[in-house]
Amino acid sequence: MLKYVAQRLTMMIAILCGVLAITFALSRVLPGSPVEMMLGHRPTQEQIDLAKAELNLDKPVFEQFIYYVADVARGDFGKSLRTGQPVLDDVIERMTATFELTTIAVLIVVLVGIPLGVVSAVKQNSFIDHSARGFSIAGVALPVFLIGMILQMFFYGSLGWLPLQGRMNSEVLLDFEFPRVTGLYLIDTLIAGQYTAFASAAAHLVLPVLTLVIASLAVVTRITRNTMIEALNEDFIRTAMAYGLPNRQIYFQYALKATLIPMLTVIGLTYGFMLGGSVVVEYVFDWPGLGGYVVGAITKNDFPAVMGVTLFLSTMYLTVNLVIDILYFVVDPRLRAS
């Protein structure tokens, strides 16, 4: 097992180097130097030349790459050309916001999607099955930003029940300060004992999480349903039923376990996808996360930020996949035996 993990980690580093080189090349080859973007609307020729020299943009691309790799080895990912802050700081700060959003969304997708899938499988072609499938497919078919905006218009605009955007109410952010320990507002506010702030953070999470959940529920539900149906047709299930074991036990203890391998794969992919793909949700809800940050970076050719975020997201995605693969071992005794 250890050998397997070591092998995977080495592969990860190789992949990351490749990602680094490709992204670097692309960011330098694409036209439109970032200098014009970062100097404001009226730079003088002098300012442009100075900025280009500062960023080593006047040197050949290969040389620029060497400079960059040397900096990265020292832990310096450069300064974002748009925010002027170190990229590492920006990424870590923004990452925790995205992490909070997507982790809760994935949890809910799992907690809702799996039972829904099981029920759909067990009561195949019943009314519950059809409506569950219909609802979740509609969720996946509707564009994410449309789901978000409709939720906003309904729950904020018409009903006034939930907040429109952001992570916390402005005045609560101001009057109930709390130290950022993990960067996850739900946890940090509880640690600091600020319950009003906790309630505000939770309320602000509802709509963005709901949007992400609706958009990805179908995948989990469908996979669960299909693999459950397959599992329920297996001989060992028929045997268990013949023994007269309670239905609940058959479904959730025996059948569901058989679906865990494909389930894990889907959850891993969904999580990885959400980490980078929450861009639209972050934009609609002004969630100060990594998605919005990286889109801004790409459109303005803020290449230190683009590089930093790409490296970070690639690492996260590869790590999630590695964890899923390790979980396979944990979950499937057949793999453990070999």
Added chain:
Amino acid sequence: MKALFKVAWAVTAMTFIALFSLSPVAQAKQNTVTYAMYGDIKDWDPSIAFSLEVMMLANVYEPLLWYNPPGSEKQFTPALATSWSVSKDGLSWTFKLREGVKFHDGEPFNAAAAKASIDRTMAMKKGAWYIWASVDNITAKDDTTLVIKTKTPQPIDLIASSQYGAYMMSPKALEKGTDWFNKGNAAGTGPYKVRQWVKGQQIVLEKNEDFYGGWTDKNFDRVILKVVTENATQIQMLKGGDADFISLVPADLVDTLDKIDGISAYAIPSWKNSQFLINTQKAPTNNKKFRQALTYIWDYNTVVNDILAGYADVGRGVVPATMWGHDASIKPQEFNLEKARKLIEESGVPADQRKITISYIGTSETYKNAAILFQENARQVGVEVELLPGAWGVIWDRAKNLKTAPNMQSMTWWPTYPTPNDWMIGLFRTEKKALFNLSHYANPAYDKVLDEGVALEGSDRPAAIRKYAEAQEILMDDAVAIFYADIKNRVARRTNIQGLQSNPAYAAVFFYKISRK
């Protein structure tokens, strides 16, 4: 497993119930005003900032003078300078400074601090520093007397009222430098102090108790500058009452917004204008009659009324009609395909060479639609137009170089400080290496008249205006550009906000001057 799911459901349900009961409803507190900004502040250093930072800068810092809206009795309102004068030769300006003013960090404001602020901005050579480029030296004669000497005569009073690069900063802050500023710190003399910066979410200003202007209970104690990047979200906030002002107001929504109860949306004059610069050195537009023909092919009224939804006036020359120094005798250019045809024939450009390229920022719907309209009208008079949209960085690079430059280039311009020479110099003065003079216009006669006007601007404004009028006529005659729109700014706010003055010199709301009914 079953128990686990039951517990999970119970927790989720309880959370939802708790949320609904505990979530604080946004109160419209009497003393807090909220402005929805389309982006976060990047440069906190007033010597460098050159963008939407002005929303914060204009409330936290003060320059020596504030420029009053056009049409005011006096041209300036004293800020940190209470009176000023210029020497006969126009090379020396003396400012009498306001006494008893402190910076937010407790440092006293005096001539030494003013000198330090301007010297530093000049030395850093970033942002809008170039407005001070002609300054020779600055002396703090005594605590309340500041003398600014220039190499050539300059309108230092106008320069000192600039919305960028002219703010007075605490000398202690200057010592700490840009990194200190960029942590969200500020030390000005303005009516508001910076209270909080939550990156990517909001900036909160709170009242400076010691501000010399004094406070009444009608003033706002707190200003929340909220980062809301999406236009649709901004509008929802305005409708819901969570924002009192929004910054992104699409022209086609102004009328709809204004009809909503509680919201006022309307146009205000600005100093922004749009033009398509015509390349005077590239065939066939290097031919004057051909250029003049192009100005007759543009459909001015359709562009202004339909494409810009009526939120612009047809341009009359290079300087917008709202700016002092605009030559009122200049007639707007005309849409007349017959005249265009005649001029094309007279120009002598052979039929197979009547091809031009037009470059513009691809993501702009207005540029695109205007260019397509132009292309169609040009086709009717036998001129073939090739559209070259692109990202600003790319097209700007191409336009600067004559080899790759297009025949027509989109541009939108506004001044750094309140002067008409900003357009005339920035866009059309001869440049060895083109920066913004993308018409590649090089006319020594024009340069001479312009320079004479600038030299008079500080000391004899009426004479300067006469020179500027001459310069504007030269540009019109030479058909250096299609001056098609003086843009109107749009405001969308809650109706109960009072005291808002529109001033094209500052892209900021002065929160100290407004109150809620």
